[in-house]
Amino acid sequence: MSDTWRVPGYTEVDVLGTGGFGQVVLAKHEASGKMAAIKYLRAEFLADARIADGLRQEAWLLSGVRSPHVVRLFDFVETPQGAALVMEAVPGVSLRALLAAENVLAPEAALTILKGSLLGLADAHAVGVVHRDYKPGNVLVSREGASKLVDFGLATLDGHNGLTAGSPSYMAPEQWAGRPGLPATDVYAATCVFYQCVTGHRPFEADTSEQLRAMHGGAPVPLEAVPEALRPLIARGMAKDPAWRPATADAFVTELEAVARKAYGKNWEKRGWKRLAASAAALTALTPLALLTAAGTAAAPVAAAGAGTGVAAGTAPGVAAGTGAGVATSTGAGVTATVAGKIAIAVAIVGGLVAGGLVVFQRGDDPPAPPPPPLSVAMQTLSGRDQALPISYELQYPQVSGGPDAALRQRINDALRAPIDKRLKAVRDGIADPDIVERIRQEDGTAALHSSARILLRTPSVLSVRYNHDLDSDVLGHTTWRFPEAFSVDLTTGKVLGPQDMFRPEILTAAGMRTLTQRLTPYTGDFCTVPTVEGYPTRQVSMDAAELPGGGDHVPASTFGFTETGAEFEILWYVLGCASAAGSESVVLPYAGLEDLLLPKFLTMLGKTAPSASSTAPSTPGQSGDGATYTNSRFGFTTQVPPGYTASAWTPENGAGMTYSDDGIGAMLYVWGTNSAGRPADKLAQLVTSLEGNGGRVTFKSADSDGYTVSGYQGDGKIYYEHESVGAGSAAGLRWVYPAARKTDLDKLVTDTVRAFKPGDLSRPH
Structure with a gap:
């Protein structure tokens, strides 16, 4: 490889720019006499597969962006001797040079530049490409006052990670953090540059990159120097959270135009073009791009010959090109992401492979579009x-x-x-x-x-x-x-x-909704009671929509979504009938208490493993889940044994049971069977009276023909939860008592034991 290698069929005219990885030259196509800008990768970097892949990535991404506001790619040429991008050459100057000469631009001129480059970003975003390095040096201003984007060397597909790099003065907080590039990331950078155009300085300036990181991440935008009419626009575009910025450059253009018309009248853009064109033309006359005036504005080069074989380069109207010389690299060991890997990139960019190792990507041949970007979400x-x-x-x-x-x-x-x-x-x-x-x-x-x-x-x-x-x-x-x-x-x-797409059919019943209510009980606040028929003066509210006024299906009586840890129910107390509780509560039921209620197919959609048939079947002695199980030989109830807890026999009145305790944290599980059946409502009333009489507080209580549930706090502040199933001849129950400070630690264990408890045969005494 040699740095003397040049794209066959072109004669170099002048150097337009030099960067760390290569240089950009102005060149004349020998057969047609037309000008182009050629971006070369230095020979020593071509030997690095990661860096070479980066240049291929840039060619691939540029090939998918069709926009009058983005510098166009004509060819990508790669041989064993060198690699280069052949692009249009724009008769103009970079915004960086324009700012160096003007320092501050009139608002209409700055808005014109911002709009043009935002339109270029919008066209890139439309095909899923995020630029990630918008800065004054990567915006070209033509003699006509139009602006174009160049240098997609750091670009990635929307939602993909890239190198945590860019131009620090314009990098969004999420880019500093190395998170995936979003269209809103480009919106932030474009707004920073716009700020510089109208104030004469960058929004944040510091001596070190760490200081810059902190300012972009947390410091308020200094809007005092900005014309008042433009402050809301800049505040929106530079919001710290990308969710509060315009989600795409296209959305930002809409806001920009509304602000510009209101502040500067309907002819703001025409005035902006006029001011820019004069300065851009004067500065262009001092550069090699002044030669483009003589070269005319006809079609792009029509042929590129290499290795003794002519390869058509395609035709595309317009003339020539950007001065950026940065070159992207691949993910490798922490460098820019190669979006689809070497093989996919090679397939996307290779237009022909001829003897002698010449690879040419032909823009004019309308190659297959890059693979569609993955689905991404923005606010x-x-x-x-x-x-x-x-x-x-x-x-x-x-x-x-x-x-x-x-x-x-x-x-x-x-x-x-x-x-x-x-x-x-x-x-x-x-x-x-x-x-x-x-x-x-x-x-x-x-x-x-x-x-x-x-x-x-x-x-x-x-x-x-x-x-x-x-x-x-x-x-x-x-x-x-x-x-x-x-x-x-x-x-x-x-x-x-809907619920039918998520819950097992047996859960969308009255019994299933009672189960859901019981599972939610330990995680909720104060469930209210509502009036009912004579003899039962109050009824505990339920999560069963069929119990609401007007009735309906047996489905959850609240909206709900799913998190990484469980289902979040948005409970509206007034909807459930709580006249005195007009507020709402968000309650998360962990998957440990939920997965056996959901359809296996839906669990898979959530990325969770569906429980096996054995895990949802009644437990038997010796079965192991999170811990061993215990089955009482007299009453037949079965419980899951908390791992590490000390077991002790316990004899309640007219029954038999066990306790499991962890003295280190002060937690206790009671399980029992008893021949004291009775009415669930009466048993619940006695329990509530006892708890409250000893200084406790009941936050939830419910009773029906199958049993009762109560939860709240004892007089000593510990959490209290009890459920007893009641049959015609006997009853079986479970109770947890544990410190409120350990609630988060014990949530899963409590839910698992409640779910695993099986009351046995309650139809007869034991």
Whole structure:
């Protein structure tokens, strides 16, 4: 290999730029006389497979971006002697040179540059490519005032990790942290450059990279030096959390145009072009690119010969090229990600392989598009003011991009957007009454509607989302205007998943919903009681929707989503009938207490292993799960033995039982069988009276014909949980008592033992 190697068929005219990995030259195509910019990789780096792969990656990514705002790739040429990108040459100068000469740009000119380069980023984002190194040196301004992006050497596919590198003055917080590149990452960098254009200095300046990292990660954006009309735009684009920035460059362009028209009038862009063109033309005249005036603006080079064989290079209108000389590298040992690996890249970029080892990627041959980017998720925000009602709104919701199926992507996005549209309509309908509208205008001025969204879980098959809806209004002050909701979407079909898609059929019954209520009980706050028929003055609320006013199917009476650790139920107490409890509570039921309730297929979609048949069947002596099991020979009840706990025989009145204790943490499990059957409601009432009479507090109680459940706190502050199954002839039960401070540590163990407990035959005395 030699640094004297040149792309066959071109004569070098001048050097446009030199970087660490190579140089960019202005060259004339010998057969056509047209100019091009050629980016060469230095010979010593071509020997490094990782770096060479990086150049191939840049060619591959550029090949998929079709935009008048991105420098175009004509050819990628690789031989044993060297490798190079042949690109269009743009008669203009870098924004870096323009800023060096002008220092500060007029707002209209800066907005024009930002819009043009954002459009280039938008076209890249549309095919899943994230630039990751937007900076003044990578933006070219032509003599006509248009701007173009160059140098995709650090680019990755949307959602893929790349080198934790870039230009520190413009790097987003997530890029400093090495997280996957997002379109919002480019939005941040573009906004930093825009800030520099209108103020004459970078938003954050420091002596060390660590100081810069801290400032980009936590320091507020210094907006004092920014023209007031542009401050909201910069604050949005430089939000620390990418979820609060415009999700794509295209979305940012929409916001930019609205701000520009409002602040600088409808002709802002024309004035901006005029100011830029004069400066760009003057500076271009001092560079080798001034030769492009004589070369004209005809088609790109039409042939590139190599190894004695002519290979068509394709035609593409426009002339020539960027000055960036950076070259990407592959993931290897911590360098830039090679998106699809060596083999996939080679397949994507090779247009022909001829004797002598010449590889040419031909842009004009319209090669196969790069493989579609993977599905990725980013936050969007719908904001504005109602034209007829005193309502302002800022509503956040997730949207997906990428993936091979546009129709599927649309179905998913429609499902994710639906709660926001429904919420906005509900508030509009709720305050449309003229009297309410007048009160809001007098007391509030405007009812401010807010919604935030959070991804609970994302697997290849499921996206689970939680929305938190809020309303800032004194007139509409009741807490029912503020509530959470959650749901899950099947990413393979776009369908919103319902209980029938998640729960086993036997759980969608009255008994199954009682089981769910019992499983949730140890994790909830204060379940209320509601009036019922004579003789039973109150009834504990349940998670069974069929028990709500109006009835319905036996399904959970709250929305719910899934996290890494379990199912998060968004319980609205007023929906369950708690007249005195108008609030809500988010309760996570761990998978240990949930997996036997869910369909095995759905567990697999969640990335969890479905329990085996034996793990959901009744336990037998000697069976092992998280611990051994014990079966009482007299009453036949079976319990899971907590590992490491000390077992002791215990004899309750008219029965038999066992205790398992861990004296080190003060936890105790009681299990028993007894011939004292009786009415569950009476037994529950006696237990509640005893607990409260000794200074305890009951947070949940429930009784039906099959038994009772109670939970709360003893007088000494320890958590108390008891469930007893009651039959015609006998009863069997389980009780946990343990310190509240150890709740998190013991949650799984308590759930496992509750789930595994089998009461035995209760139809007769023992």
